[in-house]
Amino acid sequence: MVGRIEGDHYVAPGGLYRVKIPVLLQLGGTISDTGNVVVFRDDYSVHVSIGAFELDATQRWELSTMEREDYLNAFFTTLVMPDFARMFPGSQIEATQFDAGRLGGVVFCVTLLPGGSMFPTPFAEARAALPVAKRGNLIFAQNGVIYVLSTELSERLGKAHKMTAEEENALLASRLDALLATMQFAEPRR
Template identity: 45%
Template sequence: MKLRLLLPLIVCGTLLGRLAGQAEPDQPPSGLNGRIEGDTYVSPTGVFKMKIPVLPELGGEVTDTPNVATFYDDINLHISVGAFALARDQKWEFETRGIKDYLTYFFGNFIMPDFKTRFPGAEVETASFLPKFQEGALHLCVLLPGGSSFMRMAGLRSDEAPVVAKRGFICFVKNSHFFVISTELAERVLERSTYKNTPEQEEVILRHRLQDLIGKITFLNPPETPK
């Protein structure tokens, strides 16, 4: 089922720019906000943990903020996992709108405007609702002119037009948190002239990669806030 997204022309000051794979905000002196236990990353808010999907021997690194963890390497991986606690007003929106409309509303109001500001010409190419995945999830493919995390590796000349990157997103609500998981279709940039996949094939590839990634995340009940 395809959705038409209404994307408000407002810019929200959020941490979601991390999902674009560009400039990283300052890290605290201790490094990560979360922690690493063996080969597992644990989020600083305690709402999820996952096996780190990149390898140090391939240049794999982990960075994070209190809400977004980013995993990337020197080959072809750039993955972001965001978890945002729903404030009282957002819980009301969720309960009032229902899952499908709420996911569309949240992405359109709090995520896409940030991309539009960072990458002029950014647009949602496709959006589909997955009613049986994570009790209702929104899958999107977003085009980002000049927004690839692999520009340096692509070896573009300064006089060449910016590459239009494509990122896939899956969004859902779990344990009173809005989760957004994202990855870039790296081969679209790295293979360039030899790349032949159609938009329909790209959508399937990104959806399968994201669903496989989400299947490896352990979702935890957030710790109670002391009264």
């Protein structure tokens, strides 16, 4: 592990942030990480990732000269979506929403990833049809770092799933808000 665990918190490499671990390790939840991304998952209902990308001098200048919404949307569409599209052909952005009043500006983005579920598909007919995973993503800048918080809507795989797109998006947004509320960020480097 590149980061470290302190009690019930994960601390990112270099101490950029700390977050309450959103899975129960005692019940088989797992944590895997790289220098930039940590993934928390279990086999039931949690697949959460947090990407933290430190900006170089040019990127910080671009962030300071562009509209925050434009920069965050461009970051997501040029750096994150191509990875999704390579892994899950046909991936698309379903909706985006900008909130200027949070953390200096936050983009909430919903993606659809054909065959991109991180959960086991329990039904043979669902496996054959490659269900479309739905992920909520929260993109924001904090202290010279772009953060991308992402979570999958596991409920879409169940036969009893009957939520509207708006209800799904609201649930994803509330889960990301709850995750964000458990995060603490390092002071900016001088």
